[in-house]
Amino acid sequence: GENVEQHPSTLSVQEGDSAVIKCTYSDSASNYFPWYKQELGKRPQLIIDIRSNVGEKKDQRIAVTLNKTAKHFSLHITETQPEDSAVYFCAAKDTGGFKTIFGAGTRLFVKA
Amino acid sequence: GAGVSQSPSNKVTEKGKDVELRCDPISGHTALYWYRQSLGQGLEFLIYFQGNSAPDKSGLPSDRFSAERTGGSVSTLTIQRTQQEDSAVYLCASSPRWGTSRVNEQFFGPGTRLTVL
Numbered sequence: 083g084e085n086v087e088q089h090p091s092t093l094s095v096q097e098g099d100s101a102v103i104k105c106t107y108s109d110s111a112s113n114y115f116p117w118y119k120q121e122l123g124k125r126p127q128l129i130i131d132i133r134s135n136v137g138e139k140k141d142q143r144i145a146v147t148l149n150k151t152a153k154h155f156s157l158h159i160t161e162t163q164p165e166d167s168a169v170y171f172c173a174a175k176d177t178g179g180f181k182t183i184f185g186a187g188t189r190l191f192v193k194a
Numbered sequence: 195g196a197g198v199s200q201s202p203s204n205k206v207t208e209k210g211k212d213v214e215l216r217c218d219p220i221s222g223h224t225a226l227y228w229y230r231q232s233l234g235q236g237l238e239f240l241i242y243f244q245g246n247s248a249p250d251k252s253g254l255p256s257d258r259f260s261a262e263r264t265g266g267s268v269s270t271l272t273i274q275r276t277q278q279e280d281s282a283v284y285l286c287a288s289s290p291r292w293g294t295s296r297v298n299e300q301f302f303g304p305g306t307r308l309t310v311l
Contacts, residue, residue, distance in 0.1 A: 114298050116298065116300075118300075125285065125302040125304050125305060127302070128299050128300070131298070171236065171237060175298060180225050180244050180289070181239070181242065181250060182227075182239075184239070187236045187237075189234075
């Protein structure tokens with residue numbers, strides 16, 4: 083069945099450093115790749131997404147890259163801040179359907 | 195406008211009892227999802243509803259779990275004969291109708307924390 087693998091499961095960086103989280107997906111029909119951020123005790127919220135017709139998208143300090151041939155996509159956070167500490171989930175979806183497959187999550191710690 | 199709401203926020207029950215969890219999606223959203231999140235774990239898909247179509251129940255872990263969505267709006271997730279391993283946060287999410295700009299985005303509720311003693 084469809085599967086999304088996410089690495090690493092835990093990531094610790096120093097404030098100001100960059101953080102990279104990587105995901106691979108199995109369903110070649112997937113064409114929409116969102117990233118959700120879940121702060122401690124809060125609900126997941128969409129922070130950025132990318133569609134398969136583009137290779138990269140940037141929004142201030144966060145960017146997402148997609149390699150559709152390799153079925154890889156990554157989240158890049160630059161100049162990390164303590165408030166970036168959270169669990170980040172990648173996901174993959176075929177926009178022709180409604181089912182979204184989530185990765186297992188990455189717990190990011192940003193040390194001040 | 196109002197976001198997705200869920201009730202109760204916390205539920206403590208005894209093993210073997212039935213529980214009902216409620217989700218109120220954003221008004222006008224046609225898709226509704228239920229997920230389970232065990233402590234420190236990812237989002238486990240349970241079920242989704244899309245309009246009046248038959249729901250996708252492929253993620254329900256056992257026949258003790260069922261869900262309904264009445265009138266295309268409010269949904270109830272029912273767990274019968276609860277077990278300790280059912281303890282988790284149950285998250286509901288909704289998505290807008292086809293043709294809108296955010297049709298693929300899921301808007302999550304705050305979750306219901308279920309503890310089975």
